[in-house]
Amino acid sequence: MTNLLDMRNLVAGYGYGPDIIHDFNLQIKKSEVKCIIGPNGAGKSTVLKAITGVLKPRSGAVEFEGKDIAGKEAYQIMRQGICFLPQERAIFPNMTVAENLKMGTYSLQDKRLAEERIHHAIETFPVLGERLHQLSGTLSGGQQQQLVYARAFAIQPKLMLIDEPSLGLAPALVEQTFQHIANIASSGIAVILVEQNAFRGLEAADYGVVMDLGKLVFEKPANEVLQDQRIRELYLGKAAKQ
Amino acid sequence: MMQVLQVVILGLALGFVYALMVSGLTLIFGVMRIVNLAHPILIITGAFVSYWLFILIGLDPILSVPLAAIVVAFLGIVLYKLVFEKDAAKQTYSEMTVLLTFGMAMVIDGILAFFFHNTQRITSPSYATDAIFIGEIFIPTAQLYSGLVSVTIITALALFLKYSNFGVAIRATSQNRTSAELVGVNVKLVCLVSFAIGCGLAGSAGALVSFVFSFFPSRHWEWIAIMMSLVVLGGMGSITGAVIGALILSVVSSLVSAYYSPAWSTMVFFLALFVVLLFRPQGLFGVRVD
Structure with a gap:
């Protein structure tokens, strides 16, 4: 199956500042759910902004359904079928x-x-x-x-990007929100999720994408990421120790 | 009692003209956070368009309302492309736009004064000096007509913003620009068109002003503070607020003028500006801007 979204060697940053993400690669197929995890400042949200045109990539290619969308205006990218829910x-x-x-x-x-x-x-x-x-x-x-x-x-949309859906929500609302996300995913929409609550995010996802310092560390099926001892200690924090 | 009613009605008629004068200012602020101090000189530009159309071909200033609107809207598009598009319309530079538009006002003022000199002018269609009586209430036709035309234009603007597709996009952009973009609104186009509409409203107000007040290029300095007080009271960015602010202050200043002294009537606007900024800086209907 071909990729719905294909992002290659992406470089992006804000204003005149340094590059926040370097040579980042990410692919997603139809109906897949991927969760990007990583420490604060890893550039997770920046990846989503660069896909959606809220932030213009400095270099690299972003293809959606085979069409190049890098550098297009946010409203044009949205009309292609990418929906972004910001923080x-x-x-x-x-x-x-x-x-x-x-x-x-x-x-x-x-x-x-x-x-x-x-x-x-x-x-x-x-x-x-x-x-x-x-x-x-x-x-x-x-x-x-x-x-x-x-x-x-x-x-x-065909692809939905969700930035920190559980941020600042009461526990009951977090459950409700992940229920919405599950509904979206089960209706055949591909989802890329950025989640601080990595444990909860990975549970909802097929694949976990681990990022650090603006680079891809590795990508694995979500349950394997959840089992990975190093990841458990580094990123999953207290939830992992229980 | 009758006299109070008389004063209030005159105040209301003028209040609607004030409301039209500030509607474009508040629209532009709402969408782009541009504090357009050049708005009053754009009104004067519109007044000159109507004035010359009246002098040269005898066109009634009410009929030249759309023409003045189009001319000033077009001027607005040129100014937007030259000055605002790159940085100022990004909703992050409100403070900078104050200085920018102040300079722009000086330039337009200078150009108008160079060509037309700072002599007082007024268009004088036949109804300008007439008045009608309803019972014992007397209404000068100039104020009646200009008030009615203002109400019509403001109503049209409100309906456009409420129901048309593009109007809804304008409101969405002023409430949450990023979200508007993310649901597919072409925000850059919305900004350009809102700026043109805002300037067009200034032009149409100018056509009416041309037979209600005497005008000359430098008159706009005096209007800047008055117009600011109207939108600040109503809440920057809110059209409803601008209309209500304009009506309240216009009526109060008419009452002060009639019962105390005309010399103090302008003070009402400045006092309102001070009081609102001290106690409720977001105005009656505005939202706090961070």
Whole structure:
């Protein structure tokens, strides 16, 4: 099977600063879930930003479905079928829940299909259906999180990139969020996940990608990474010792 | 009682014109965080377009509203491409844009003064000196018409932002630029178009101003602070806030003018500016900007 995303020798960094990631390679096939783990500052989030065009790569190639997308604008890359959920809560606070969901189908020309997708998203997240006309900034944290995932459902991307989904969430919400991610993965969408909570992230993934100092250390099936004694001590921290 | 109502109605009519004058300013700030101090001189530019169309071919200033809007919008596109596109529209340089647009205002002021001199002008269509009576209430037609046209344009703007696809994209960009990009909004295009719309609104306000106030190029210095006080009270970036801020301050300043002294009416704007910045810097409807 051919690669959905093929990233080769990628170099990226911010502003006039040094390179944050060096010669990074990453491939993902349809319906795969990969979790990138590594210590703080390893460049995990930077990889996602460079794929999605939020950050322009300095060099290297990024191909999506065989098409070169490196250096394209974020909105163009999104329209190819890549959805990015950044760390910060990505809602439009002064818009209603319905308007937020509608933004998920913004670039869709077919209005009937758009309606269907929004309808489907509301069915999957019934709590939002009860609050369609509420300003999303007034939702609770958990509901805002649901809105972000519901909107991603409405986008129906081929590849979804999720940056630190559990960051700053209460334990109950972490479980809920990983449930959303499992739903996304089971619907056939490929997922690349960056997760500080490496243990939980690897559990949700098929493959674990270990990064350090902007470089790929190795990539293995997720359960093997979980068993790897060195990784357990280095990156999994307290969770591993239990 | 009747007299109070009279003053309030005059204040409201003028308030809607003020609201139109600041709507473009607050739109541009909302989307790009550009504090456009050149906005008032763009209004004067629009006033000159209407003035000359009236003098040269006798075109009624209300009919030249769209023309003044188009001319100033086009000027806005040129300014945006020359000055703003590279850095200033990135939502991170608000402080820099104050200085940048201040300089720009001086340049446009200088160019206008070079060609047209700082003499007071006003377009004088037949209705400019007329008035109508509703019962005992007297309304000068110039203020009535300009108020009505302003309401129409602001309503059109609000409907455009609320319901049109592009309007929704503009609102999304002003609320969360990265997210807008990530759902497929062409943010660069949104910025350019919002800037053009904001300048077009300045131009249309200029056409109305040309027969309501006498104007000359340097008049804009006096308007900068007044317009800032209106948007600061309403909340920078909020159109609703700008309209409400403009109506409140316009009515209050009319009341002060009628019952205390016209000399003190302008003070209302500056006092409001101080008080709002001290106690509620985000204004009535604004959000705190980090």
